[in-house]
Amino acid sequence: MTSLLRGCLRALTMLALSLLCVLPTAWAEENVGVDLMAQLQQFKDGSFDDKARIVAALESSGDERAIAILKSLLAGVLYYRKDDERVVIVKESDDAYQLTDVLNGESLGEAERRDVKKIPINNALRGQLRGALARLSLSHKNPAVRLEAVKEIIKDIDADSVPLLREALTKETDDKVLEAMRTGVAMMDVGSDDKAVRLTAIENLGDTLLPEARQHLQALVEPGGVSDADIRFAAAQALAQIESRRQVYDFLETVFFGLSLGSVLLLAAIGLAITFGVMGVINMAHGELMMLGAYTTYVVQLLMPNHIEYSLLVAVPAAFLVAGLTGIAIERGVIRFLYGRPLETLLATFGISLLLQQAVRSVFSPLNRSVETPAWMSGSLEINSALALTYNRLYIILFSLLVFVALLLILKKTSLGLQVRAVAQNRDMARAMGIRTQWVDALTFGLGSGIAGVAGVALSQLTNVGPNLGQAYIIDSFMVVVFGGVGNLWGTLVGALSLGVVNKFLEPWSGAVLAKILVLIFIILFIQKRPRGLFPQKGRAAEG
Amino acid sequence: MNSRKQISTLRCIVGAVALGMMSQWVQAADTIKVGILHSLSGTMAISETTLKDTMLMLIDEQNKKGGLLGKKLEAVVVDPASNWPLFAEKTRELISKDKVAAIFGCWTSVSRKSVLPVVEELNGLLFYPVQYEGEESSKNVFYTGAAPNQQAIPAVDYLMKDVGAKRWVLAGTDYVYPRTTNKILEAYLKAKGVKSEDIMINYTPFGHSDWQSIVSDIKKFGSQGKKTAVVSTINGDANVPFYKELANQGISAADIPVVAFSVGEEELSGIDTKPLVGHLAAWNYFMSVDAKENDAFIKQWHAFIKDKKRVTNDPMEAHYIGFNMWVKAVEKAKSTDTNKVVDAIVGVKVPNLTGGTAEMLPNHHITKPVLIGEIQDDGQFEVVSKTDKLVPGDAWSDFLPGSKDIEADWVKLKCGNYNTKTKKCSGQNF
Known part of the structure; x- marks a missing residue:
């Protein structure tokens, strides 16, 4: 009913516009301006239904300014001034609002927060606005915009939009957009009266992975869908084709989720692989060192509010330094007196973890802090409509591998690494060879802690930055290190990634809570069988 | 420990x-x-x-x-x-x-x-x-x-009538409040004719931060052609990564709206609200409500706490x-x-x-009163629905088999747990 109405309205306005073209242009423009103005005035106190009507009218008005108005309404920057009820676009600057007239772009100076009132929109309106903007930008210069527009239209395709698509199809040059448009048209054509058209449409839909396409096909094969056996058969075949391809992508998606969880585990555990694995210190404050890294990110963002894009690049070395220095302080201040007494070390470091948590509570308040995600880390890399990899996870996988390789190089290729390994294997002998073991201990612990800080930067992009951040990861980190084999970095890598993948394959089948329990039970059983983990250290070092 | x-x-x-x-x-x-x-x-x-x-x-x-x-x-x-x-x-x-x-x-x-x-x-x-x-x-x-009848049930009604939701995801943290609320909601939805294959129930541990597969499941669940809504009893911290993941996987409030019962102004003040805009919350009060008592209260609060941003x-x-x-x-x-x-x-x-x-x-x-609000980018809520009348709180849900016949009345019955069928008060308290 509404679509019919909208269609009528559009036709009428088309007619009106073509009439207007005949008239002197100046008069026409002014008139449209007045018309727009009148409609805009209704925006401010109309109900959501009224607003929906106005948006539809604006869309069909053909006025060039409509796009800008609809866009600013969607972005939530359309306000009205309380004293003269003029509708304005607002740009927020430090403490005041910069106003521009919505119709002629004239600057209206600044205003106080209280002088203007926002024109509220709701979800239904947001959906309508997106649709309207999509239809209006089908002929946009940029193919990416056109592609987005077509996708938006396809989401909620109706008989009205198809002529628009068909028309745009004839002018389209970009392959991707063309394909999307054809899919859109095919979605409508599956309901056509002509059998041949229907069959080609079904074939077309079988090639895409769009969930909407599947729905249209599903509707055909459902009992009571179509009676024609040929069409049913074709649709069923197309569906099967889609389904088998989707399964492959679902599998890939789960693997990606698993790897991403694994990479988080790896980041959390890799620092511990140094302090616990190489030095044998049970450091319960490891999680809090990650927390410090995350808070460093927060502080860095506070210091450079206008360069959020680069903040993470600055935060990584900063977090490494902060956490590393804290680690060295902990080692020099507490742990070095407790070497060889694991139980006391455990208690002391647990105490330090509480101290650090409370310190953060006192300095930053117990509330979580908001760390912003830079634009390049938001959204997802769309491979096709069945598989999209989120950027933040993608970057974190790469980042964790990078950290792993860097650590491996430090241990294998530098003289510090050589000394660390020497001390880990045989402290007395290393000392006899002239290595300052105390100095090496402090640096090793600092290295492990610094890496925990770097992990904190990554975690700040995934979870809450608050005083409890570390506690959530400490168990997981120990689990990974023990599972992978104490003292073996490769073990940590394999352990983390495989635990992540196993967890993600279990999750859909058992639920998140049970999946975690099952993984823990698996590790308990595994440790019974192989107490030294996946890759036990061999030779003399293993005795140590 | x-x-x-x-x-x-x-x-x-x-x-x-x-x-x-x-x-x-x-x-x-x-x-x-x-x-x-x-x-x-x-x-x-x-x-x-x-x-x-x-x-x-x-x-x-x-x-x-x-x-x-x-x-x-x-x-x-x-x-x-x-x-x-x-x-x-x-x-x-x-x-x-x-x-x-x-x-x-x-x-x-x-x-x-x-x-x-x-x-x-x-x-x-x-x-x-x-x-x-x-x-x-x-x-x-x-x-x-x-x-529950002053928050959860009206919220579901709103999604059903105004948003047109046909499929439901009940997502919650794994403890007593979400479990009981979801039990009530499930019974309510079924009473309204929703089939069990159109309801997906999911529980996660406290402070859950890896939402990838759950959000991906919700996305798949929601792409079957019927309008899908998520009713979230996810508690506390776990909400932030949940909403972030929704945004990252490209699910906007217009596609699959999430209505939350544990997300309020205080919770939103610690996070970046851009990805949340348009998602819903059901409460009985919002800071943004235009009423003179509210203005006075906010003014008093700001004066008392000496911080205008609270x-x-x-x-x-x-x-x-x-x-x-x-x-x-x-x-x-x-x-x-x-x-x-x-x-x-x-x-x-x-x-x-x-x-x-x-x-x-x-x-x-x-x-x-029951208010439904949409999250705005400034961390406040825009009221999109309000019950006409005040809703009286119901201690014992009418949608659970065990508590349907139970009534609480401390004036006439002097009992918090009176069974109208057996005409007995089962004990002095809960």
Whole structure:
């Protein structure tokens, strides 16, 4: 009913516009301006239904300014001034609002927060606005915009939009957009009266992975869908084709989720692989060192509010330094007196973890802090409509591998690494060879802690930055290190990634809570069988 | 684990000593004492500290007006440290040692359940300000937060009628409130003709941060052609990564709206709200509500807390209502005696902050309007739906087989758990 109405309205306005073209242009423009103005005035106190009507009218008005108005309404920057009820676009600057007239772009100076009132929109309106903007930008210069527009239209395709698509199809040059448009048209054509058209449409839909396409096909094969056996058969075949391809992508998606969880585990555990694995210190404050890294990110963002894009690049070395220095302080201040007494070390470091948590509570308040995600880390890399990899996870996988390789190089290729390994294997002998073991201990612990800080930067992009951040990861980190084999970095890598993948394959089948329990039970059983983990250290070092 | 216990006992001892010292030097003047039982440390401190401040502000305000029954009010603040058994100990201390006239406190259901036997044994008064799962009505407890029929059910109605949702994801944290609420909602949805294959229920641990596969499942569940909505009883911290993941996987509020029962202004103030715009929350109060009581309350709050950026939220309003009701009841009974106040308070009406009135009902719940709000980019809510009438709180849900026939009435029946079929009151309390 509404679509019919909208269609009528559009036709009428088309007619009106073509009439207007005949008239002197100046008069026409002014008139449209007045018309727009009148409609805009209704925006401010109309109900959501009224607003929906106005948006539809604006869309069909053909006025060039409509796009800008609809866009600013969607972005939530359309306000009205309380004293003269003029509708304005607002740009927020430090403490005041910069106003521009919505119709002629004239600057209206600044205003106080209280002088203007926002024109509220709701979800239904947001959906309508997106649709309207999509239809209006089908002929946009940029193919990416056109592609987005077509996708938006396809989401909620109706008989009205198809002529628009068909028309745009004839002018389209970009392959991707063309394909999307054809899919859109095919979605409508599956309901056509002509059998041949229907069959080609079904074939077309079988090639895409769009969930909407599947729905249209599903509707055909459902009992009571179509009676024609040929069409049913074709649709069923197309569906099967889609389904088998989707399964492959679902599998890939789960693997990606698993790897991403694994990479988080790896980041959390890799620092511990140094302090616990190489030095044998049970450091319960490891999680809090990650927390410090995350808070460093927060502080860095506070210091450079206008360069959020680069903040993470600055935060990584900063977090490494902060956490590393804290680690060295902990080692020099507490742990070095407790070497060889694991139980006391455990208690002391647990105490330090509480101290650090409370310190953060006192300095930053117990509330979580908001760390912003830079634009390049938001959204997802769309491979096709069945598989999209989120950027933040993608970057974190790469980042964790990078950290792993860097650590491996430090241990294998530098003289510090050589000394660390020497001390880990045989402290007395290393000392006899002239290595300052105390100095090496402090640096090793600092290295492990610094890496925990770097992990904190990554975690700040995934979870809450608050005083409890570390506690959530400490168990997981120990689990990974023990599972992978104490003292073996490769073990940590394999352990983390495989635990992540196993967890993600279990999750859909058992639920998140049970999946975690099952993984823990698996590790308990595994440790019974192989107490030294996946890759036990061999030779003399293993005795140590 | 052991050492943690040690630390909490240590904290408890220190707290008790400090408290003992405090109560000694204040006992001189003749005052009416009001107990404030909110965690000021531990995990729940995030939410509960604000409520302590709210109570201090309300008490301060009442004292400026000349106190109560000619006496000054005096706040006794204790810190149960997010430790459930400690809630019971602190309650015992407040009632038997400090002789408080009423206690305002608790946040989580488990803390309330821990306090319940103590207030009943010692015949104290507890005002509980948070939305909860229902299925309880005690003579000594007044529930000023929402019962499920004042939050969850209207929210589902809104999604069904105004958003047109046909498929439902009930996502929650794995503990008593989400489990009970989801049980009620599932029964309600089925009663409305929703098939079981159109309902997906999912529980996650506290503080869950890896939402990839769950969000991906929701996305798949929602791409079957019918409008899908998520009803979230996800608690606390876990919400932020959940909404972030939704945004990253490209699910906007227009595609799959999420209505949350545990996300309010306070929770939003710590996070980047851009990815959340358009998602919904159901409460009985929003800071953005245009009412003169609300403006006055916000102004008073900002003046008291000396920070213009602090937000107000639903449990604060519940304390505002609860405290004013208690004051009115004490004035009516001309006494702070528990039994007299319990009798006097039923039927008491006080203004709420959204321009209406709240009335204490015989089942010790109150009447509330139900508001549905959409999250805006400034961390506030835009009200998109409001019930026409005030909704009376229902202690026992009508949609659960066990509690359908149960009624709570402390005036006529003198019972919180009366079975209308067997005509029996099963025990004195819950």
